[in-house]
Amino acid sequence: xxxxxxxxxxxxxxxxxxxxxxxxxxxxxxxxxxxxxxxxxxxxxxxxxxxxxxxxxxxxxxxxxxxxxxxxxxxxxxxxxxxxxxxxxxxxxxxxxxxxxxxxxxxxxxxxxxxxxxxxxxxxxxxxxxxxxxxxxxxxxxxxxxxxxxxxxxxxxxxxxxxxxxxxxxxxxxxxxxxxxxxxxxxxxxxxxxxxxxxxxxxxxxxxxxxxxxxxxxxxxxxxxxxxxxxxxxxxxxxxxxxxxxxxxxxx
Amino acid sequence: xxxxxxxxxxxxxxxxxxxxxxxxxxxxxxxxxxxxxxxxxxxxxxxxxxxxxxxxxxxxxxxxxxxxxxxxxxxxxxxxxxxxxxxxxxxxxxxxxxxxxxxxxxxxxxxxxxxxxxxxxxxxxxxxxxxxxxxxxxxxxxxxxxxxxxxxxxxxxxxxxxxxxxxxxxxxxxxxxxxxxxxxxxxxxxxxxxxxxxxxxxxxxxxxxxxxxxxxxxxxxxxxxxxxxxxxxxxxxxxxxxxxxxxxxxxxxxxxxxxxxxxxxxxxxxxxxxxxxxxxxxxxxxxxxxxxxxxxxxxxxxxxxxxxxxxxxxxxxxxxxxxxxxxxxxxxxxxxxxxxxxxxxxxxxxxxxxxxxxxxxxxxxxxxxxxxxxxxxxxxxxxxxxxxxxxxxxxxxxxxxxxxxxxxxxxxxxxxxxxxxxxxxxxxxxxxxx
Numbered sequence: 095x096x097x098x099x100x101x102x103x104x105x106x107x108x109x110x111x112x113x114x115x116x117x118x119x120x121x122x123x124x125x126x127x128x129x130x131x132x133x134x135x136x137x138x139x140x141x142x143x144x145x146x147x148x149x150x151x152x153x154x155x156x157x158x159x160x161x162x163x164x165x166x167x168x169x170x171x172x173x174x175x176x177x178x179x180x181x182x183x184x185x186x187x188x189x190x191x192x193x194x195x196x197x198x199x200x201x202x203x204x205x206x207x208x209x210x211x212x213x214x215x216x217x218x219x220x221x222x223x224x225x226x227x228x229x230x231x232x233x234x235x236x237x238x239x240x241x242x243x244x245x246x247x248x249x250x251x252x253x254x255x256x257x258x259x260x261x262x263x264x265x266x267x268x269x270x271x272x273x274x275x276x277x278x279x280x281x282x283x284x285x286x287x288x289x290x291x292x293x294x295x296x297x298x299x300x301x302x303x304x305x306x307x308x309x310x311x312x313x314x315x316x317x318x319x320x321x322x323x324x325x326x327x328x329x330x331x332x333x334x335x336x337x338x339x340x341x342x343x344x345x346x
Numbered sequence: 347x348x349x350x351x352x353x354x355x356x357x358x359x360x361x362x363x364x365x366x367x368x369x370x371x372x373x374x375x376x377x378x379x380x381x382x383x384x385x386x387x388x389x390x391x392x393x394x395x396x397x398x399x400x401x402x403x404x405x406x407x408x409x410x411x412x413x414x415x416x417x418x419x420x421x422x423x424x425x426x427x428x429x430x431x432x433x434x435x436x437x438x439x440x441x442x443x444x445x446x447x448x449x450x451x452x453x454x455x456x457x458x459x460x461x462x463x464x465x466x467x468x469x470x471x472x473x474x475x476x477x478x479x480x481x482x483x484x485x486x487x488x489x490x491x492x493x494x495x496x497x498x499x500x501x502x503x504x505x506x507x508x509x510x511x512x513x514x515x516x517x518x519x520x521x522x523x524x525x526x527x528x529x530x531x532x533x534x535x536x537x538x539x540x541x542x543x544x545x546x547x548x549x550x551x552x553x554x555x556x557x558x559x560x561x562x563x564x565x566x567x568x569x570x571x572x573x574x575x576x577x578x579x580x581x582x583x584x585x586x587x588x589x590x591x592x593x594x595x596x597x598x599x600x601x602x603x604x605x606x607x608x609x610x611x612x613x614x615x616x617x618x619x620x621x622x623x624x625x626x627x628x629x630x631x632x633x634x635x636x637x638x639x640x641x642x643x644x645x646x647x648x649x650x651x652x653x654x655x656x657x658x659x660x661x662x663x664x665x666x667x668x669x670x671x672x673x674x675x676x677x678x679x680x681x682x683x684x685x686x687x688x689x690x691x692x693x694x695x696x697x698x699x700x701x702x703x704x705x706x707x708x709x710x711x712x713x714x715x716x717x718x719x720x721x722x723x724x725x726x727x728x729x730x731x732x733x734x735x736x737x738x739x740x741x742x743x744x745x746x747x748x749x750x751x752x753x754x755x756x757x758x759x760x761x762x763x764x765x766x767x768x769x770x771x772x773x774x775x776x777x778x779x780x
Contacts, residue, residue, distance in 0.1 A: 187350075227349035264354045264365065311358045319367045 111135055117161045121153040121169060128167070141168020142179045172271020176201045176301035178234050178243040183257075183277075185265060185299035186245070188228045198230060201267075201301040204242050208232060212246040214254035222259070229260040229305060231297045260297060263307030264314050270302045272325045284324035287336035288317055316343055352560040359548045366392075366554055371597055373552040374485075376608060378496050380616040384526070385501030389493035392554065393483020395427075398493035399476045400501040404516060407463070407470040415462020415470040419448040419494070421477045428482035443487055446579050447477065447494050450535040450568035454576035457498065458530035465508050469516050473501075473529075484555035487566050487579075491537035492605060499534075499613040502526035535576040536605045538598040540565045546584040551597060565591065567598040571606040 111117075116127045127144065128151035140146060143155040144167065153159070157171025178184070178200065186198035189205055196208045208230070213222050224230070236244035247257040276282050276298045281289075285296070294308035294317050304321060308314045320339050324332045355365060362370060374392030381388060385400035407414060421444040423431040431437060451457060462471040475497065477490045505524040509517040541553035542563035553561055563582030569575050575595065580586070 225349070229350055262353070263350075265350065266365075311354075311361050311363055314354070315358060315363055315365060315367055318365070 116159045121159050122156050125153045127151045139166045143169025172269045178202045178237040180237045182234045182300040184301040185303035188224050206243040206245045208245040260305050265305045266318050273302045283329040284332040287333045370550045378612040380500050387496035391489040394489045395481040396489040396493040397478045398497040400497045401474050402471045402503045404469050405472040412467035413463040414459040416472045419444045419475045423479050427479040449577045454535045461530045484558045488537050533570040535568045536602045537568045538601045540594050546586045569602045
């Protein structure tokens with residue numbers, strides 16, 4: 095999440111980050127979220143949706159202000175448009191193939207670039223064979239607003255660990271908020287309800303793209319529609335909706 | 347993106363399934379909304395949202411068709427609806443959409459253009475249909491076609507008549523004075539779009555955005571509820587057999603029937619709502635006594651009642667002063683018969699050569715039928731149509747008030763009567779400008 099790190103040598107003063115009245119509250123662009131002069135923590139890590147202006151931390155997008163101990167803070171919103179940020183998992187489509195990298199559409203303002211070496215076991219001799227239009231599950235390893243995002247299909251230890259080419263299946267688009275909910279723990283109610291009676295594979299990108307695969311086409315369609323419907327439903331409503339969908343499919 | 351999507355869409359269709367859970371011949375949910383302005387409607391077809399506005403203008407007719415109005419379709423594809431739409435420039439599909447809608451309406455003569463003629467060779471109404479795409483969720487043609495029909499159904503053009511010395515002036519009556527007229531629509535040509543996949547053997551109706559991305563061909567059939575084919579448009583490269591087309595036509599016929607019935611139902615509901623809005627304005631609620639009463643009946647009854655009272659009172663007043671002249675001796679039977687005309691036609695009161703209508707018209711106003719803001723006088727907007735050397739027609743519109751107009755023809759006695767009446771008006775409802 096962290097796109098920039100602000101290192102502040104604050105003089106010891108009372109006041110902890112967690113005590114900020116904005117934590118877990120909705121903020122709007124322009125809201126002054128924190129006054130660093132009143133904080134006693136030495137280091138603060140700002141995530142997406144926040145900007146530092148001298149001693150003030152200001153929100154730049156609408157959403158809920160999130161905080162993780164000891165010092166990470168960011169704004170979490172739900173939007174159609176994706177802004178790449180570090181360590182996000184994303185789903186993209188190969189657009190072009192260059193000598194050293196693939197150009198990948200990750201739904202951001204610019205295409206990302208994926209080095210041909212950032213696959214498990216890839217060497218100059220062994221380049222993964224990906225056509226334009228292939229679906230990839232990747233993570234963002236470099237994100238800066240003035241540079242093309244850099245992507246990787248391996249984790250920090252060089253293992254694939256789930257990243258890579260997603261064969262077959264169906265990709266659909268949802269909001270970034272729903273994608274985050276699908277990835278959150280405990281498991282999102284809609285996925286839990288679906289998982290009880292159906293078997294399917296799912297990959298969720300924080301860019302709002304969701305890939306679903308299953309043995310039968312009808313399962314894929316059911317799962318994808320259930321997820322798209324779940325956006326504004328409560329946990330109980332989500333379970334009910336899944337039950338109804340399952341019933342309807344069984345009847346027909 | 348498209349290659350994997352295409353594989354999946356085709357694989358699903360082979361099992362008679364579609365990516366949004368529909369069957370191949372299911373349409374998406376259709377929702378129609380009439381906006382407050384007459385002649386504007388918003389249609390939602392699944393995710394697709396289209397707004398349509400109909401407006402009219404008096405123009406000179408085409409020389410080869412001197413007594414026919416015209417119809418033109420304009421499209422606007424806002425970049426807000428789809429990022430692939432470019433602002434300012436009309437894209438290929440924007441042009442195609444406009445043409446398909448235009449052809450469906452024009453070639454089938456759905457709109458009675460002859461009724462749009464005001465003065466043959468001089469002035470006809472030109473209808474302008476503006477279609478704006480607000481959200482592109484696929485199948486814009488069907489949504490736009492339904493929106494255009496809904497807008498045409500709810501459109502009202504101002505009533506106008508030829509007047510002036512030689513009968514060559516066009517008088518446009520404001521809506522407060524004469525109820526604007528609906529268009530004459532002979533039938534409703536509804537577009538139904540089919541998308542073809544694979545080798546043209548997989549067919550779906552009402553394709554969604556994603557299906558449109560990967561479809562191989564498209565067929566738009568414009569048809570009315572009687573099964574008359576108004577236009578057919580085929581796009582895309584894939585070949586389609588004649589048997590397949592015939593099947594599409596049969597399916598289209600059932601779809602058109604559904605759409606037409608919901609269009610008519612929505613238009614009817616809108617019409618009732620409009621009428622209710624007017625009823626509220628004239629405050630008839632008290633006379634309905636909590637019953638459900640047909641509005642037109644209520645309004646008529648109200649007119650009858652009020653004008654009957656009024657006429658009696660005027661008559662008695664006049665009888666006191668002087669012998670009643672011919673124009674106000676109209677008895678109650680006459681009155682009830684010509685009531686609607688009176689309400690709708692105060693304009694005619696202005697015409698000097700028709701002093702007969704002066705009295706009843708004013709009487710109706712007094713009755714409070716239209717509840718004008720106090721101080722409003724009956725007025726005319728008269729359009730003088732002239733043709734300048736460039737061939738452009740110019741309509742000079744002037745507004746004149748009854749009181750200010752020199753009324754040479756009216757004799758003093760009539761004026762007195764008029765004044766008397768106005769005095770009475772003051773009693774009922776003070777009019778500030780007098």
